[in-house]
Amino acid sequence: MDFITLLLAAAIASGTPLLIATLGGILSERAGIIQLGTEGIMLMGAVSACLVYIRSGSLWAALAAVVLVSAALGLVHAFMTVTLRANHIVSGLAMTLFGAGLSAYLGKPVAGQPLPGAFPRLELAFLDGVPFLGPIFGRLDWFTWISFALALGLHLLIHRTSWGLHLRAMGDNPATADVMGIPVQAARYAYVVGGAVLIGLAGANMLLVYSPTWNEGMTAGRGWIAVALIIFARWNPLRALLCAYFFGALDSIGFRIQLEGSLIPSYFLKMIPYVVTILVLMYLGWRGRGKPSGSPESLGLPYIREQRL
Amino acid sequence: MKKRVRTFKSAIWLCVAVMLVLAGCSAGGGSSNNGAAAPSNEASNGGAAANAGTASENAGGEGGTMPKIEKPRVAFVYIGPPGDGGWTYEHDKGRQYMEEQTGLKADTVENVPESADAERIITELAQNHDIVFTTSFGYMDYTLNVAKKFPKVIFEHTAGYKTNDNMSTFFGKNFEASYLSGIAAGKLTKNNQIGYVGAFPIPEVIYNINAFALGAQSVNPDAKVSVVWSNTWFDPTTERQAAVSLLDKGADVLMAYQDSPATIQAAAERGAFAGGNDSDMSRFAPDTYMTNPVWNWGPYYTMVVKSVMEGTWKSQQYMGSMQDGMVGLAPLGAKVPDDVKALVEEQHKKAMEGTLDVFQGPISDQSGAAKVEAGKSLTMEEILNMNWFVKGVEGTIPN
Numbered sequence: 188m189d190f191i192t193l194l195l196a197a198a199i200a201s202g203t204p205l206l207i208a209t210l211g212g213i214l215s216e217r218a219g220i221i222q223l224g225t226e227g228i229m230l231m232g233a234v235s236a237c238l239v240y241i242r243s244g245s246l247w248a249a250l251a252a253v254v255l256v257s258a259a260l261g262l263v264h265a266f267m268t269v270t271l272r273a274n275h276i277v278s279g280l281a282m283t284l285f286g287a288g289l290s291a292y293l294g295k296p297v298a299g300q301p302l303p304g305a306f307p308r309l310e311l312a313f314l315d316g317v318p319f320l321g322p323i324f325g326r327l328d329w330f331t332w333i334s335f336a337l338a339l340g341l342h343l344l345i346h347r348t349s350w351g352l353h354l355r356a357m358g359d360n361p362a363t364a365d366v367m368g369i370p371v372q373a374a375r376y377a378y379v380v381g382g383a384v385l386i387g388l389a390g391a392n393m394l395l396v397y398s399p400t401w402n403e404g405m406t407a408g409r410g411w412i413a414v415a416l417i418i419f420a421r422w423n424p425l426r427a428l429l430c431a432y433f434f435g436a437l438d439s440i441g442f443r444i445q446l447e448g449s450l451i452p453s454y455f456l457k458m459i460p461y462v463v464t465i466l467v468l469m470y471l472g473w474r475g476r477g478k479p480s481g482s483p484e485s486l487g488l489p490y491i492r493e494q495r496l
Numbered sequence: 497m498k499k500r501v502r503t504f505k506s507a508i509w510l511c512v513a514v515m516l517v518l519a520g521c522s523a524g525g526g527s528s529n530n531g532a533a534a535p536s537n538e539a540s541n542g543g544a545a546a547n548a549g550t551a552s553e554n555a556g557g558e559g560g561t562m563p564k565i566e567k568p569r570v571a572f573v574y575i576g577p578p579g580d581g582g583w584t585y586e587h588d589k590g591r592q593y594m595e596e597q598t599g600l601k602a603d604t605v606e607n608v609p610e611s612a613d614a615e616r617i618i619t620e621l622a623q624n625h626d627i628v629f630t631t632s633f634g635y636m637d638y639t640l641n642v643a644k645k646f647p648k649v650i651f652e653h654t655a656g657y658k659t660n661d662n663m664s665t666f667f668g669k670n671f672e673a674s675y676l677s678g679i680a681a682g683k684l685t686k687n688n689q690i691g692y693v694g695a696f697p698i699p700e701v702i703y704n705i706n707a708f709a710l711g712a713q714s715v716n717p718d719a720k721v722s723v724v725w726s727n728t729w730f731d732p733t734t735e736r737q738a739a740v741s742l743l744d745k746g747a748d749v750l751m752a753y754q755d756s757p758a759t760i761q762a763a764a765e766r767g768a769f770a771g772g773n774d775s776d777m778s779r780f781a782p783d784t785y786m787t788n789p790v791w792n793w794g795p796y797y798t799m800v801v802k803s804v805m806e807g808t809w810k811s812q813q814y815m816g817s818m819q820d821g822m823v824g825l826a827p828l829g830a831k832v833p834d835d836v837k838a839l840v841e842e843q844h845k846k847a848m849e850g851t852l853d854v855f856q857g858p859i860s861d862q863s864g865a866a867k868v869e870a871g872k873s874l875t876m877e878e879i880l881n882m883n884w885f886v887k888g889v890e891g892t893i894p895n
Contacts, residue, residue, distance in 0.1 A: 193744040201737065299579035299756065301780050305765070398733040399761060402577065403607055405733055442724045442741035445891075452894040453697075453725040 194436055194443060196323045202435025203331050204229070204393040204406075208413035209420060209427040210334075210341055211385030215261075217345060217422060218378035219358040220268050221487045223279025225386050226410025227286020228260050232390030234290040237297050237401035244303045250391065257387020260286065261380035269375045272489035283410070291403040302399045306330055330396050337385070341424040354378065358483030361490035371490055389413070408461070415464050419471065421481030437463055562650055562662065564807025568626035570594075570602040573618060575632035576730040576755050577606050582774040583729070583755035586791040587631045587654075593794025598801050610634025615641055622646040627804055629797070630654065632729065633700060639663060650809060652800055655700055657880060659811050666796060667700075668816030668823040671707035671879070672847045673789030675854045676825050676840050677751060677771050678711020680786050682719045683836040684769045685712075685749045691742030692723045693735055693752040693759050697893045701753045703882040704789075707854045708751055709889050715839060722747060723891030732758035743768060749786065760785065769829070776826035785829035787840070792821055815876065818847040855879060860887045 208225050215222040235256040240249035260282060267278040306328045314325040345351040353374070356364040361371045393409070394401060412434055420427035441456035449456075578588035584606065591602050605621065608614050614630075615638035621628050622642050627650045630639045636656035643651045643663040651663040659665055681690050690712060694701045705723055712719040722745065724738045735758035739750055743766055750770040752759035757780040763770035764781035771777075771788035778785040796816060803809040816822025825844060828837050846852040857868035861884045868874055874882075883893060 197737070197740060197744070200740075295577065295579075297579065298577035299581045299585070301581075301757070301761070393733070398736050398758065400581075400732045400756065400758065402580075402730070402732055402756070407731070407733065439737050439741065442726075442738045443744070445724050446722060446741055446745050448890070448892070450892065453727055454894070457727055 190443070192319055192322050194440065195432075197439040198432045198436035199323065199327070199331060200397060200435070201438045202432040203334050204389045204397060205409060205413050205416060205434055206338060206389075206428060206431035207334050207392055208386045208389035208410060209416040209431055210337055210424055211382040211387075211389065212413060212417045213345075213382075213420070213422050213424060213427060214341065214385065215379045215382030216417060216486055217354050217358045217483055218375045219361060219483055219485045219488065219490070220265070220375060220379050221275035221279060222264070222379070222382060222386070223276055223414060224260065224264055224282025224286065224383075225279075225413050226406055226408070227283035227290075228257050228383055228386040229286075229390030229393070229406045229410045229413075230290035230404070231260060231286045232257050232387030233394040233405060234294040234297075234390075234401060235387075236391040236394050237300075237302070238293065240302055240395070241297050241300060246304070246306070246395070249395070250388075253387045253391040254384050257383045257390075258380050260387070261383025262376070264383065265376045265379040268489070269372055269379070272491065275487050287404060294401050294403060297401050299400055299402060302395070305399065306396045328396050330392050334392075335428075338424045338428045345424065355483070359485060361485055361488075362492075365490075365492055371492075386410075386413075412460065412464055415468060418480070418482075419467060422483065423481070434460060434464075562648075562804065562807070562809045565626050565804050567600065568650075568801060568804045569624065570600055570627045570801060571621040571625040571629070572602055572604045573608050573614065573621065573628065573630045573632075573635060574604060574606040575608060575610065575634070578604075580730055580755050581757050581777060581780065582772060583791075584631070586775050587629075587793055590791075590793030590797045591629075594797035594801055597794075597798040598805070600801065608635075610638075612638075614638040618642045618651075619645070622649045622651075626650060627652065627801060633698065634729075636665075650800075650804060657813070659813060661811055664800075664810075664812050664814060666814035666816070668791065669818070670789040670791070670823045671703050671854055672818050672852055673823050673825045674704040674707040675711035675714075675852070676844055676847065677786065677788050678708040678713075679715050679840050679843060680828060680832060680836055681708070681749045681751060681769070681771070682712030682714070682716035683839060684786060684832065685716070685719060687746060687748055688716065688718045688720055689745075689747045690719055690721045691739070691745070691747030691750045692721050692891075693738045693742065693750070693754055694723050694725050694891075695729050695754050696727060697725055699880055699882045702885065702893065703855075703879050704753055705889060706882065706886045709886050710854060710859070711843075713888055719888065721751075721889045721891075723885075723889060725891075725894075726754065728754075730755040732756045735759055736762045739763060739770075751786075751788070757781075769832070771826075778826065778829055782829075783831055786832060787826045787828045790824045790826045792824055795820075796822055817850070818844075818852075819850045861885065862887060862889060 208229055212222045212225060232253045235252045236249045239252040264278055264282055267273040268275050308326050308328045311325050314321045353369045357371055365371050416430045419430045437460040441459050444456055445453055572591050574584045576584040578584050605617055608617050614635050618638055619642050629652045631654045633655040636653055636658055639651050639653045640658050640660060643660045647662055653665045655667045656665045692705055709721040726734050726738045728734050735754045735756055739759040739762035748768050750759050750763045752772050757772050757777045760770045760772050760777050760781045764784045769784050769786045771786040773788050774791055776790055853873050855874035857872045858870040859868040861867045
């Protein structure tokens, strides 16, 4: 019982950056733009948070820097895919390589340095001693609480508001959306930039909350797991919440199995999250043969008014 | 319209190409140093070629000593960033000390993975350097391969066991300091559960865990040490997960044989005492820092470089100790009680005098079988090949 509770607490901690990055990806892909730059944008978010936080000591300044930097990266991706109609996959991959390289370079002076302070937590004294909820929700940081709200908020936005309807229309059939009077190009820009900001904040979450020291390539493939999570979650923010914590749990279960005295070599335990990603993708692909995947129908297709492609 | 599409396309490819080049330039974070590693002093490509030429002529038939080089070109290969606050940080401090003492300027390459990349980078460095320090266990075979190809270049490898006419290995008896840290941990634990984050199941880590456990048991026979393997030297995120899983299991004091202070940071968040490795890490957790072994490489690096300048360098297996100063113990944390400090200090003195015998019998292994009989001690060779845990350590060593 204790094992499960503590595993869930660890799952939320390591699942939160995955969740925020997945939400960012969903926002972008619902508008029809594939986002594969996740890993690079997360790294850039983390490194800019670290640089600004260590230099200025202000958490707000750090978060503002993350928003600016990731919005700029989102803008580049949007320009490439929406205006230039570049291949979304190529642009995203370039973004990942660019982010990984540049963040390693920029982060050199602060690599390994401790942050000036921890992210503030919300102490819920009334949960003390409550068996299950206490250990999980009693001392969570603000960032995690905001990520819960984000998942719920985006779900409501996408499925319960007319903005969401327009967003989904844009992803499924931009020509129709255009006829409805939605400014498709401008709105796509907005959603890609907004999504990139969330992805950058996911990187900042990893650095400010989860692992408070910058080091090169610290996301270690989590950006790619977030890309896979978009598909598992079928572009649905609430499902993304569950999927992210499921993978968060996988991420931290290896050490716990080791401590239970398992005979499985630790090298294999370390592969768990990646192997499961592949297995789940294979399973979903096999189960979903011939059925709609939940993917926006025009995902990855450029749109220019009155032009056939 | 079609033409416009084409110009779009070429614009895109141009953008992608530019980005890729940019990424390539900076992705090699380490290799950017490597670029700067092109010898800034008299040696140029020509010099390197000449060096290689004479090397092949004289290959073989050399004794242990190497010719005198008045101004050796020195390079260091690091596994992590010098800012890691631990292992690489101390090596880099050692390099700076050596530079001050000798007036030379060394080149460094950081973040070199223990893979075929290492061999490539060591080969590149060997082409225009006279001494190459490779500062991680996993570089051993790569260093040896390159050493055989460049018999004129001197290689110094940390923590290994393979040598060559032109390749030495050096390390120190850090297990003595691990034993002392164990004494502090054995006294500080309240529930007798101590957690240990180990990097890899190799002898170096295993004998440190054993020494630590023996130290803890010397003052607290009921102390148990649970071990998790992170399978990484430097990955703060993973190290932290390992530390949290130990804390979740109930450990109230943590120790880590890792290059980063992630374990100390994780423990501090729960108010648990912890120690790390390699360097004084108290600044990462001023209130809950315990202590840990520290390295001091500077004097050794200086000695090696000076011996090359004087022409007296010889291949050897150097084992430093607390006595000669290569190994030390970080000052005990501010919140460690005075009686614990006194206990540690008592044994610390013995280590400084060279009379501390950590692996002295009787010692039994995890199953309880006697490994070292009373009155006997392990030899240095037995210690360096250790592949078993002492009684009271909980964890497994994969084959």
